[in-house]
Amino acid sequence: MAALINVPTKAKRGDIIEIRTLTSHIMETGFRHTADGRLVPRDIITSFTCRYNGSEIFRADLFPAIAANPYLSFFTVAKESGKFEFEWIGDNGYSSTASASITVE
Amino acid sequence: MPTTRRQFLSLAGGVTAAGTIPIVTLRPLEATPAMLTAAIRNVVGEAPIRTGKVKLDIPPLVENGNTVPVTVSVTSPMTADDYVKSIHVFNEKNPQPNIGNFYLNPASGRAQVSTRIRLADTQKVVAIARLSDDTFWQVTADVVVTLAACTEEMN
Numbered sequence: 001m002a003a004l005i006n007v008p009t010k011a012k013r014g015d016i017i018e019i020r021t022l023t024s025h026i027m028e029t030g031f032r033h034t035a036d037g038r039l040v041p042r043d044i045i046t047s048f049t050c051r052y053n054g055s056e057i058f059r060a061d062l063f064p065a066i067a068a069n070p071y072l073s074f075f076t077v078a079k080e081s082g083k084f085e086f087e088w089i090g091d092n093g094y095s096s097t098a099s100a101s102i103t104v105e
Numbered sequence: 106m107p108t109t110r111r112q113f114l115s116l117a118g119g120v121t122a123a124g125t126i127p128i129v130t131l132r133p134l135e136a137t138p139a140m141l142t143a144a145i146r147n148v149v150g151e152a153p154i155r156t157g158k159v160k161l162d163i164p165p166l167v168e169n170g171n172t173v174p175v176t177v178s179v180t181s182p183m184t185a186d187d188y189v190k191s192i193h194v195f196n197e198k199n200p201q202p203n204i205g206n207f208y209l210n211p212a213s214g215r216a217q218v219s220t221r222i223r224l225a226d227t228q229k230v231v232a233i234a235r236l237s238d239d240t241f242w243q244v245t246a247d248v249v250v251t252l253a254a255c256t257e258e259m260n
Binding site for chain 2: 016017029031052055056057058059060061062063064065066067068070071072073074075076077079
């Protein structure tokens with residue numbers, strides 16, 4: 001699935017950088033009804049993880065109160081050049097990954 | 106034959122006297138303050154929660170509860186022995202009291218998280234931070250919502 005990742009491509013060692021992620025997902029709450037009264041089953045992303053060169057730097061548990069197309073922004077210290085890996089896990093076996101590279105000088 | 110006033114009254118009286126008016130109890134569609142408290146205690150346990158350190162940036166008035174930008178930041182040096190372990194966001198009146206749990210570590214550098222949330226009603230939003238010394242700090246914000254999210258009909 002489509003995900004938008006915003007990570008600076010370059011940073012100085014020790015800089016605090018912002019990471020912004022946006023992924024497309026309906027985030028169906030499980031509390032809505034159709035016009036004929038049937039409950040629409042829940043379909044949300046329940047977990048998000050970000051790893052920086054293999055070690056986890058940020059994790060989130062998401063609930064139906066997170067808006068559709070979940071947006072998350074958080075910070076980390078640029079330690080070394082490498083790769084950020086992002087993973088979204090959700091209901092009905094949903095899983096999606098993305099990655100971004102950074103050069104640290 | 107049309108029902109006479111006398112028949113109607115005796116019938117109505119009989120029903121009341123027999124106590125057969127059914128009492129319908131439904132699970133409320135909105136979380137109650139009790140559910141909010143329970144959800145918070147679930148995270149915090151019996152630890153005391155102090156006010157301060159946490160800042161919650163959320164618009165005081167939102168037109169559309171389907172997507173409300175929220176930023177939570179915590180005053181912390183984010184060093185190896187003094188950092189924010191996690192940030193938890195709750196609401197008072199959505200069908201479910203939890204919004205999100207965010208786990209940080211000293212490598213985060215800055216204890217700040219942003220996302221977009223849904224709000225089903227005009228209500229209180231609570232953010233709680235757990236620091237590395239296992240103390241809990243909270244802040245509350247009131248939000249007025251004109252168009253509710255979550256429970257509307259799907260087309």
